[in-house]
Amino acid sequence: MSTGPRDPFENALADLLIPLARAMVARGVTIGTATEALKKALVAAAEEDSDPPPNDSRVSALTGLHRKDVKRLRSEDKDVPERRSCSAAALVVGYWSTAPQYLSKDNQPRDLPRKGSDDDPGFDDLVRQSRIDMAPGTILKTLVDQRLVTKLKGGNLRLLSKAFVPTAGSAEQVAAYRATLSAHLAAATHNLIAGEAEPLHFDRAVRYSHLSAASVEELRAISADKAQQLLQDINARARQLQDKDQDSEQKGRFVAGTYILPTFPENKEG
Known part of the structure; x- marks a missing residue:
């Protein structure tokens, strides 16, 4: 038994898991499913942080999992079509709302055949130019299902929103939840465990308390407006750079995100 000081991360773990636990309870996910997901995550982490790749016995030693579990989990199919569909749809929306050939004279997304x-590129051209390895029909179905694109009487397609915000409770929302939170956690985790010589990712937040409801709402509105503009500017520049790099073999990936959390604690008497 260890007699050293307890790792403060152990105390933080429960608080970190509470938001996930709320989502689990809301969607009827049981401890059995959560345990299986944690096992998969531990195996993935052991594989990622080991060089050369570890054998099953080494993964078992690093994670505390039984070697039979390790072998089973490492052989499972890891394809995630819902996540791919969500990411692809978001890229298409971003390209449609920023690429000059898909904008009208007043810089609004054009209706597309x-x-x-x-001389007149259509939706299928848009998907190809977005560099997405998925069928245009699959992407279109996702966008129509999410009420981000509508089919006009003449057959053209109209973009209804410049942001991909999936409908509540949908598989696409789950995929977006997964992609957004996993990226933020990856950045924060790198900063937590990075060596002295490793550069840290940008990860900042502003926190204030003892505010009135009106003050919280004012800050929420200001933050939402500025964050939306920032993301739109980054999206436009990222699309330009992707076009410039189109013929290269570069595989670099970039994620930037924002979050706003206004809270109004209930006043409980007694």
Whole structure:
């Protein structure tokens, strides 16, 4: 038994898991499913942080999992089509709302035919130019299902929103939840365990308490406006850079996100 000081991360773990636990309870996810997910995550972490790749016995020693569990989990299919569909749809929306060939004279997304021409690119051209390895029909179905695109009487397609915000409770929302939180956690975790010589990711937040409801709402509105503009500017520049790098073999990835958490604790008497 260890006699040293307790790692403060152990005390933080429960608080970190509470938001996930709330989502689990709300969606009827039981401890059995959560345990299986944690096992998969531990195996993935052991594989990622070991060089050369560890064998099953080494993964078992690092994680405390039984070697039979390790072998089973490492052989499972890791494809995640819902996540791919969500990311692809978001990229198409971003490209449609920023690429000059898909904008009108007043810089609004044009209505697009499904099949375009050299002078008038269509939706299928948009998907290809977004560099997405998925069928245009699959992406279109996702966008229509999420009420982000509507089909007009003449057959053209109209973009209804410049932001991909999935409908509540949908598989696409789960995929977005997964992608957004996993990216933020990855950045924060790197900063937590990075060596002295490793550069840290940008990860900042502003926190204030003892505010009135009116003050919280004012800060929420200001933050939402500025965050939306920032993301739109980054999206436009990222699309330009992706076009410039289109013929290269570069595989670099970039994620930037924001979050706003206004809270109004209930006053409990007694």
